[in-house]
Amino acid sequence: MTTLQSNDASEVKLTASQITDDITRPIFTKPPLLWHGAIAATQGLAGLLVIAIAFYVIEGYGIFGVNQPVNWGNDITTYIFWIGIAVAGTLVSSVLFLFRQQWRTAVNRSTEAMTVFAVQIAGLFPLIHTGRPWVDFWLMPYPNDRLLWPNLKSAIVWDVFALTAYATTSIIFWYYGLIPDFATVRDRATNKWQRMIYSVLAMGWRGNAKDWVHYERAYSQFAWIATPLVIGMHSTIAILAAVGKVPGWHATIFGPYFVSGAIFGGLAMALVFLIPMRSMLKLQLYITIDHLEKLAKVMLVCGLIVSYVYLMEYFAAWWSESTYERHQFLYRPLGNWWFAWWIMMTCNVVIPQLLWFKAIRRNLFALMGIAIAVNIGMWFERFVIISLSVMQDHLPSSWDASFSFRTFDWFILGGSFGLFFFFILGFVRVVPVISIAEIKSTLLKPHKNRDGHHG
Amino acid sequence: MAEATSIIAGYYRDPQAFSDACAAATAAGHKPQAFTPYPIHGLEAKLGISRSLIGRPVLTVILIGFALGLFLCYFTQYQNWPLNVGGKPYFSWPTFVVVILETGLLLGALTNMGVALHMCRLLPDPHTKLINDRITDDTFALVLPLANRAEADSKSSWLKGHGAEEVQVLCVESPAAAVVEAAHV
Structure with a gap:
């Protein structure tokens, strides 16, 4: 792909300096x-999260609506929701890179940013969930006073390892990809402080051909490392549920189910901010409708896998002849929380079928609507799996009576969205939202576009 | 030796002309250095740059990390404090797979970052100044070392003869880096 496909597919000739100008413009102009x-709205929303955490530290875990038998309520549901968002970003940055999908260049920087922000927000929730977050370091294996170690055979501890490794790698991979772009910003900054800050961030990048050889090699190695990490990350969460002997969790299909569900929801989240971002930053030439359509297609495929699993779970429950499995799968659509299951089915199975139509895939309003619906559906999916499975345990007297969604549950759920979009809004003003060096090498290949960039 | 740190830079806008000039400069034995705003594939062959070997230390560390992860599991769960979990064997390797994998890959990722920064000589520096600010934008620089002042004219015409749009003689602190504190001669 040497020329840009604009919205009407006409060929637009771009110069390198025009690409630099277009992509760095938000950094150098007043918002x-x-x-x-x-920013004010998202900050206010994020403030709710801070308030909820403060109250929680003072009052204890009782401020949230979880109670026996539902120990995994809103916090774990939201945790898995955000981890899923993160997973899709790594898919674009690493897996599509390894498959040499050049269209990823348009969106990889922003989806990687999504990963970095989502994984940090996700990481908050298990730390909240422990009940005493000030001793969360006990989760790490270190020689302590009582000579005890964490139980490394526990899926919970696996999750600590998986999340730590995945979050660290995502953050350094993102930063690594930014180094040449920070150098571009550095060399165009006129403000003294701006130049100094970007100079530190660019770490003295010079663009030496020798450095590019090492740089690109290490970049692809990052992709090779991040791919098993991301699959491992979400599979570990899936195993965390699957090793539990709880009807509704105890299924071998959970690994691929969770990973494809994560990509499904994560790409939907990417569309939610890419669609307004590309028009507000005037990047329609770079993030084209074709790119959004490709994301929608990947989303559709993952949505179909997820739909298959929904049906497969019912088949397995029937085929198993297990009373408890059958009870669980009838409870989901017919029990007290019936609407969660129906929202999940509508948003994740029915609505995404609209993506079969090209006209809808290329209609930004429709795409945005579907993406928002999928996000809602994916949150409810995690709620259905995590919380509804334990809603009715083997002690019928505790069924349905105890779990509720309280004010502070809303605070941490809404606050996490506020924090995420606050990060995204900050990101678009200080970081080049498209990889400048990468998009130049994709769009300006010397042999094909020889005379295209003299301006 | 002020003259020993002199360089001459030819600037290009056309990547194709630049690549050709790089190949010609290498063939003519000028010991060129190339600076580009984005990677040009095939340029390293024209400049005689060998392929990067940074995969080796990274792979080594990943394998060491796997061993460390296994050791962590073995030591904590079997050696130091054997804990009976559901009557399962103390050393039950399948439950250690996640820990082993994550430890190795995390150490591999950190090593990859460290080695790459080291090989590109990258360190936070608040006052980086390139020989030309447009190198990170749309300009390609072909930098040749100057043995003496007299060479400047011949190399300048050589660069112009090979498509350079602009030629500049510079005095730099370090000819190898050809970056910091560039000053016009």
């Missing part, structure tokens, strides 16, 4: 009023 408004 519009709308941006300030959005």
